[in-house]
Amino acid sequence: MAMSAFDFSPLFRSGVGFDRLASVLEHLSTTSPADSYPPYDILKTDENAYRIVVALAGWSADELALTAHPNLLIVQGRKAAEEKAQYLHHGLSARSFERRFELADFVFVDRASLENGLLTIDLKRELPEAMKPRRIEILSGGANPRLEEHQAGEKQAA
Structure with missing residues (x-):
């Protein structure tokens, strides 16, 4: 493996999911100009x-x-x-x-x-679509309909 002028190991120590970025940077730093x-x-x-x-x-x-x-x-x-040609230049x-x-x-x-x-x-x-920003509805009051639906599902499964 070729030696790189840069050390990208800190990306692996302190971040999760940056392995692709590190490998791209490693590849680009070793590519011959x-x-x-x-x-x-x-x-x-x-x-x-x-x-x-x-x-x-x-x-x-x-x-x-x-x-x-x-x-x-x-x-x-x-x-x-x-075809074989005789080039002058x-x-x-x-x-x-x-x-x-x-x-x-x-x-x-x-x-x-x-x-x-x-x-x-x-x-x-x-x-x-799943990666695009989306607005999250903020509910007021004590009831959380999603939580109540989840708990009802658990009771039916039991």
Whole structure:
């Protein structure tokens, strides 16, 4: 296992449920900065919307693959075998690649398109209803209908 420049163990000692965050930070801190192909931008287009734009001049849609896993998006490119040509200058990269993007919880790929050498991937964050804030009714008086319903259920079960 590679040595990290940062120690994320305090997250494990004092917090519960941060193991995914710690593993993402660990992965990002050990990723080689020299791996810059293909170049890309990440934009926040709305409060719950993001866009990844990957520069892929000379690539066609059938040479690319997008795979969405929970919390991970993988963009892969594999060039088809080309006829042997005699290049005087070969500046366009045709090497295979795999680019990984860690996604936050509840972020999914909405759509993807390839136009003018740019692969555009639109992402959305959608919280499930159970995760959205909700208003809690405050009852006045001594009666608690939920508690009374629960106690009645226990008496019927006995």
